[in-house]
Amino acid sequence: MIADKQMKCCICETEIDNGMDYHNPAPLGKSGDVCCTYCNITKVLPVRIEQTRKITEKMSKILVNINKQISLLNNNEINSVIQMIKNRRTELSMAAGSKLSVGQKVQFSGRGMIVKGRLTKINQKTAIVSESNSPKQWKVSISLLEAA
Numbered sequence: 827m828i829a830d831k832q833m834k835c836c837i838c839e840t841e842i843d844n845g846m847d848y849h850n851p852a853p854l855g856k857s858g859d860v861c862c863t864y865c866n867i868t869k870v871l872p873v874r875i876e877q878t879r880k881i882t883e884k885m886s887k888i889l890v891n892i893n894k895q896i897s898l899l900n901n902n903e904i905n906s907v908i909q910m911i912k913n914r915r916t917e918l919s920m921a922a923g924s925k926l927s928v929g930q931k932v933q934f935s936g937r938g939m940i941v942k943g944r945l946t947k948i949n950q951k952t953a954i955v956s957e958s959n960s961p962k963q964w965k966v967s968i969s970l971l972e973a974a
């Protein structure tokens with residue numbers, strides 16, 4: 827962003843003149859603070875990259891752990907885990923469905939194309955979408971729908 831008034835970098839306290847670039851220092855600084863380009867590159871971006879790395883690392887630790895646990899299961903236990911995953915899917919679908927309403931414009935991608943239309947019916951796990959400018963109706967898994 828380009829400054830339209832005099833500002834101060836919240837990190838090095840350099841004055842940022844009108845017309846100079848300034849940046850959002852988050853997660854450093856407080857809300858409303860700005861920082862200079864130098865601090866953005868040398869301080870802010872490395873912190874953001876590190877945050878993303880930690881989130882990815884945490885996620886893959888969880889998956890490695892789950893995989894380890896799965897490798898110890900027998901057939902009956904695997905069936906139980908499959909049921910747990912199905913239950914969680916349903917839970918996620920229902921949460922997504924509660925944000926949808928009949929008449930809303932939605933889109934989804936299927937067979938390599940994006941279909942846009944209006945929601946005409948919402949079921950527990952699926953919804954009926956009437957395609958725009960077409961008589962076609964689609965029965966779609968709720969988890970695939972996005973607001974359009």
Ligand SMILES: [Zn+2]
Nearest residue numbers: 835838862865
């Ligand atoms: Zn600075």
